[in-house]
Each structure stands twice: as C-alpha cells, then as structure tokens.
Amino acid sequence: MSDCGDSDAGWIFYKDRPDWNDIKPVPEDDGITPVVVIAHSEKFEDVYDYFRAILQKDEKSQRALELTKDAVELNSANYTVWQYRRELLKELGTDLRSELDYVESVIKISPKNYQVWHHRRVLVEWLQDPSQELDLTAEALLHDPKNYHAWQHRQWAIKSFRLYDKEIEFVDSLLSDDVRNNSAWNQRYFVHNNHTGWSDMNVQREICYTLEKIKFVKNNESAWNYLRGILLHDKRGINGNGVVTAFCEELYKNRCRSPFLLAFIIDVCEEAIKKNETNGFHNVERAKELCTALATKYDKIREKYWMYLRDRFEMYVCVNGENSQ
Amino acid sequence: MSFKTKDVVLSQTRPTTLLLQKHADYLASYGLNKDDFEYCMTEYLRMSGIYWSLTAMELMDQSSRMPKDDIIEFISLCQDSESGGISASNGHDPHMLYTLSAVQVLAMYDRSDAINIDGVVKFVVSLQQDDGSFFGDKWGEVDTRFSFCAVMTLSLLHRLDAINVNRAVDFVLSCMNFDGGFGSKPGSESHAGLIYCCVGTLSICKRMDALKVDELAWWLCERQLPSGGLNGRPEKLPDLCYSWWVMASLSMLNRIHWVDQEKLEQYILACQDSETGGFSDRPGDITDPFHTLFGLAGLSLLGNSSIKQVNPTYCMPQETIDRLRLEPQILLI
Numbered sequence A: 001m002s003d004c005g006d007s008d009a010g011w012i013f014y015k016d017r018p019d020w021n022d023i024k025p026v027p028e029d030d031g032i033t034p035v036v037v038i039a040h041s042e043k044f045e046d047v048y049d050y051f052r053a054i055l056q057k058d059e060k061s062q063r064a065l066e067l068t069k070d071a072v073e074l075n076s077a078n079y080t081v082w083q084y085r086r087e088l089l090k091e092l093g094t095d096l097r098s099e100l101d102y103v104e105s106v107i108k109i110s111p112k113n114y115q116v117w118h119h120r121r122v123l124v125e126w127l128q129d130p131s132q133e134l135d136l137t138a139e140a141l142l143h144d145p146k147n148y149h150a151w152q153h154r155q156w157a158i159k160s161f162r163l164y165d166k167e168i169e170f171v172d173s174l175l176s177d178d179v180r181n182n183s184a185w186n187q188r189y190f191v192h193n194n195h196t197g198w199s200d201m202n203v204q205r206e207i208c209y210t211l212e213k214i215k216f217v218k219n220n221e222s223a224w225n226y227l228r229g230i231l232l233h234d235k236r237g238i239n240g241n242g243v244v245t246a247f248c249e250e251l252y253k254n255r256c257r258s259p260f261l262l263a264f265i266i267d268v269c270e271e272a273i274k275k276n277e278t279n280g281f282h283n284v285e286r287a288k289e290l291c292t293a294l295a296t297k298y299d300k301i302r303e304k305y306w307m308y309l310r311d312r313f314e315m316y317v318c319v320n321g322e323n324s325q
Numbered sequence B: 001m002s003f004k005t006k007d008v009v010l011s012q013t014r015p016t017t018l019l020l021q022k023h024a025d026y027l028a029s030y031g032l033n034k035d036d037f038e039y040c041m042t043e044y045l046r047m048s049g050i051y052w053s054l055t056a057m058e059l060m061d062q063s064s065r066m067p068k069d070d071i072i073e074f075i076s077l078c079q080d081s082e083s084g085g086i087s088a089s090n091g092h093d094p095h096m097l098y099t100l101s102a103v104q105v106l107a108m109y110d111r112s113d114a115i116n117i118d119g120v121v122k123f124v125v126s127l128q129q130d131d132g133s134f135f136g137d138k139w140g141e142v143d144t145r146f147s148f149c150a151v152m153t154l155s156l157l158h159r160l161d162a163i164n165v166n167r168a169v170d171f172v173l174s175c176m177n178f179d180g181g182f183g184s185k186p187g188s189e190s191h192a193g194l195i196y197c198c199v200g201t202l203s204i205c206k207r208m209d210a211l212k213v214d215e216l217a218w219w220l221c222e223r224q225l226p227s228g229g230l231n232g233r234p235e236k237l238p239d240l241c242y243s244w245w246v247m248a249s250l251s252m253l254n255r256i257h258w259v260d261q262e263k264l265e266q267y268i269l270a271c272q273d274s275e276t277g278g279f280s281d282r283p284g285d286i287t288d289p290f291h292t293l294f295g296l297a298g299l300s301l302l303g304n305s306s307i308k309q310v311n312p313t314y315c316m317p318q319e320t321i322d323r324l325r326l327e328p329q330i331l332l333i
C-alpha cells in the first residue's frame, strides 16, 4: 500500500470479507462512558475491531498474520500488535527471512518507533544473523544521522556480534559530513572504549584527530566534550598534555572566543589549581577572568552558571590563602 | 568563526501570558471525545494519556472535571491477572510504562486499593535482570527508562524493598557517559530524557552522590538556546518536553537557577495555542496533552504561582508526594 489514495479505493473492510464472516468484531471497550460516538476512521475501527477479536480468541492463523500487517500499517506504535505478530511467527513457523524484509520496509516508513526496531532485534536474535544490520542502520542514519533508535540498534549489533572492524571508518565519514554530529562522536568513544582500548598511543592519536576537527570548526560542543572524554584516559590529566594546552593558547591568542574554548581553559586552570601545578597561563586569576568574560560577553545566557564558577574560584583563593599561612 | 545554531525565533504575536482556563477546557474535552480521530489512534497509550491529562488538571486544580470513577474502573480493567502488570488499554499487553502511569493516577486519587498491589510488585520484580537493569515487558527490551519506571512505581506503593536497589543503581551508573550524562544503555549517547530517568532513579534511591554533578549540570545548561528553549542533545531543535526533562533534572541537582529562567518562561509561554488551548513542542505546532503537562509542570518549576507546585522527580503534584510521605533526594549545593 504505497499510494494511500489508490490503495484505499480497493480496500475491502474486514466486515465485508467472506473469509472473515466467522469472526464477531470486538469494539474498543475502555469502561469510560463515551460522550459522543461517531465513526472517526472507519478503516481503522474495522481493522482494530477484528484485531481485538482474534486476540481474544487467541487465533493463530495465516489470516491473523495478514491482519497484523494492516494493523501495523495503521499504527506502527501499537506494541500489542507487534507482540501478537511475534507469537504468530513462532507458532506458524513463518520464514523469518521474509519477515526481516518486511520489518525493514516498516523501518523505512517509521524510523523513530521503538516497536519496529525491537521487532528487528528479536528477529536477528532468533536468526543469529547480524549480516544486514550495519547496512540497515547506515541507511537509516543517512536520512537522520542522529536517530537514537538506529544508533541503539547498531551498537547492540556491534557489541553482540563483535562487528567493530570498520566502525571507525563509518564514524569518520559521518563526521566529515557533519563535524557537529554528537551521535557520531559518541560512537567514536564507544568503539575505543569497547574495542580499541586506551593505550597511550591511541589516546594521543585521538587527541590529534579531535584537535584537527576543532581547528576546522571551533564552536563545536561535541568535539570539545569528546576531547575531555579522551583526556580522562591520559595519565597527565586535562592540564598535563602540552599538545592540548598549547593548542588552546594558540587559539586564544588568535582571538578565538568560542565559549567551549574558554570553558575548556577554565577546566585546565581548575585542575592545575587542584594539583598545585599553576603557571602563568593556568591559575585562579585567569579562571576568574574567563568566567567573567563568559558571563558578561560570550555566553550571557548562562551568566548564573559562570558567576557560580567564578565564586568557587574565589573560594580556592581563600582556602589556598589559609593553607599558606 | 561560525556560530550557527539550530533554534527557533519567537514571533512578536506569540502568547506571553498563561492561558490557564484554555488549557483546562482543552484537556477536559480532549480525553473524552470519542469522535476524535486522535482518541482512536492513541488507544495503545491511553493509560499514559490519562496520567498526562489528570496530572495537568491537578496542577491547575481542576481535576474534578475528569471522570474519576470511570478512570479508576478503567485502570482495574487494565490489570492483567496473570502477570500483575497493567496495560495501556483494555485487552492490550501489560507494560512497565503503563503500569507506572496507572500507579501514578491512583496515587493522585489516593485509590491504590483499586488494583492488586502485590500483582504490580510481582510484575516489576519479574522484569529485573541480573545486571540490575529492567525489561519493559516480557519481550526483553532494556532501557534506563524502565529502571526509572520500576523504582517510581514501587516507591509510590512503598515497596521499593522488593527489588535489588543496589543493582538497579549500579546498572544506571553503568550508563553514565564521559560527558557526565546518561543514555538508554551502557555506551548510548547522552540524552536529556534519559538523563532525567537516570537522575530520577538516583533521586528515588537516594544515591545522587554518585553523579558527576558539575559536569552533568553544565551539560544540561548547555541545552539552552538563544530562544530560551532547551534541546535534548547538542545541535537539536528546542522542544518543550525536553525543556521539562532538563529543568526537572537541574531541579533535582538544585541548579535550575543556572539557566536563564526568564527566557525559558518566554519560550514555554510561546508554545501555547491561544485558540485551541494546550501546549505544543515548539511555537506554532499542534498541541497535545503530553506537551501540555510538561509546559505546565515546567512553569511550576519556574515558580508560577497560579499552578500548583510540581515534584521534579515524580512529575506529580508535590501535595501527593507529601501525602505519601515520599522524600526523593534533592542535592544540597
């Protein structure tokens, strides 16, 4: 049923189908007294009245399987329809390969629906065959690179069936399309964290990669967050990596005032203060100055947050002052 | 340097005051119009629909306009005698989401006696896995949303001790990301709705100490866009329901004052439809009960005095939470 206009013209109501005349339709009964009863959509009502009837009878038949298709088409978010469909598939021993094709076609129409993706996952588990999942999710992500359902499904398949090999390439291609794609950055972390690991060399390589991307677009929340995430695995911490701090100071010197850069330098200052490693660039005064700049000029909408941080640095001064006495 | 931001622009003619009575009228007619195509389309989530509408009406102090007896009878009908779980509508399969909605509605009505409480407890317990996570139903989808549903449901029934709380907390913490946020499963991207579920779980289990508070709160503040609205992930458009999830999380973290509350209020008010009543996801879109609840609840968190106080963890009137003597944790700064 691709063109709804044409296909609806040839539609025969279940109540008019001879092969269904043994079934008595069951209207919705939710106990709430109706105020007005007028037919909303005759087709919808017809299909679901018959669906309720077979559910009540617990009929496991081919015609029931066909009926669930019509029910899904009218509302693919109805979880009971999908559950019943799975029970039918099991009971009838239906060819699960054709079911994979079917659910793929539904995913294409409703890519943001929990039920369809869950159905897909159950099928892949039953078949123990993940060979189509990377292509399927890549296709969905082509249309919506941040589709949470598609990413979840992809991560599940990769983790369950160890499909890590080409994932970084895939992430690369998404990031070259849109360097601000937070989902892709998250996926990058996922691959390293679960597969590649955080060897020193890998950490340094990731840092270089990220700095390159930041050089390209400075005001990119996702890349800066990723940089922090990577530095969690650098023994020298957020303030100890000379490449990173030099990079930041270079940007600053070249008049970049992206709030993310300033926020990052503040974090570097904070860690330097905590570790007693302050220097001319990273110290309480600099941190306070940056907080003020963010609050009053570069990120005014979060003024309260930056002033809170500024006050906290004020307190470091007090504490340090007491310590030194 | 490019500063492009995905956002909306609020129009000059947007609503700037709260149209309370319009919203109450909208909800009073919405739930019961069986001639409404929407009514038939939403059967699969009716139980949640009732929770959204009733909570919104409670917050506006007009819940007497809802058909209380019918609703309670409907909920009894939706409990599955075998599993003990509750479904979205009569004849549907029981699910964690609708079990929670039903329990929330009965809590507001102070009528938990209308269902078999032991059955609900049995259902929730049966869905906990070895790693502490929860399935949503027997088909085995794991999601931090369901962890939140589980602890919320049980705490409202004063039966939190029936599950392994430590493991439930451990699972949620295993979903914490490098940016301090949370996703649906370990490794899934941080997402404001799921952060709300995870922070809420820790609030109910009184384990907020395990959060990376400042990192998380900053991530949440970053969700505010120049329009004042909040998005759910970086580079996404603002949305009223995400605004609620971010605000409620910040409230549990006791840091809601970190966002620009004045601008946020303007955004929320702009999402009202002055003709039909109700709130939508973004200014000018079609309204629905879901966004209407989160619009009202959001304004309540911002201190609007014509709306009752909402509890940020439960998204229910504070008076209900007080009556049940529940004390979800709120961080001290």
Ligand SMILES: [Zn+2]
Binding pocket: B239, B240, B241, B242, B281, B291
């Ligand atoms: Zn929304």
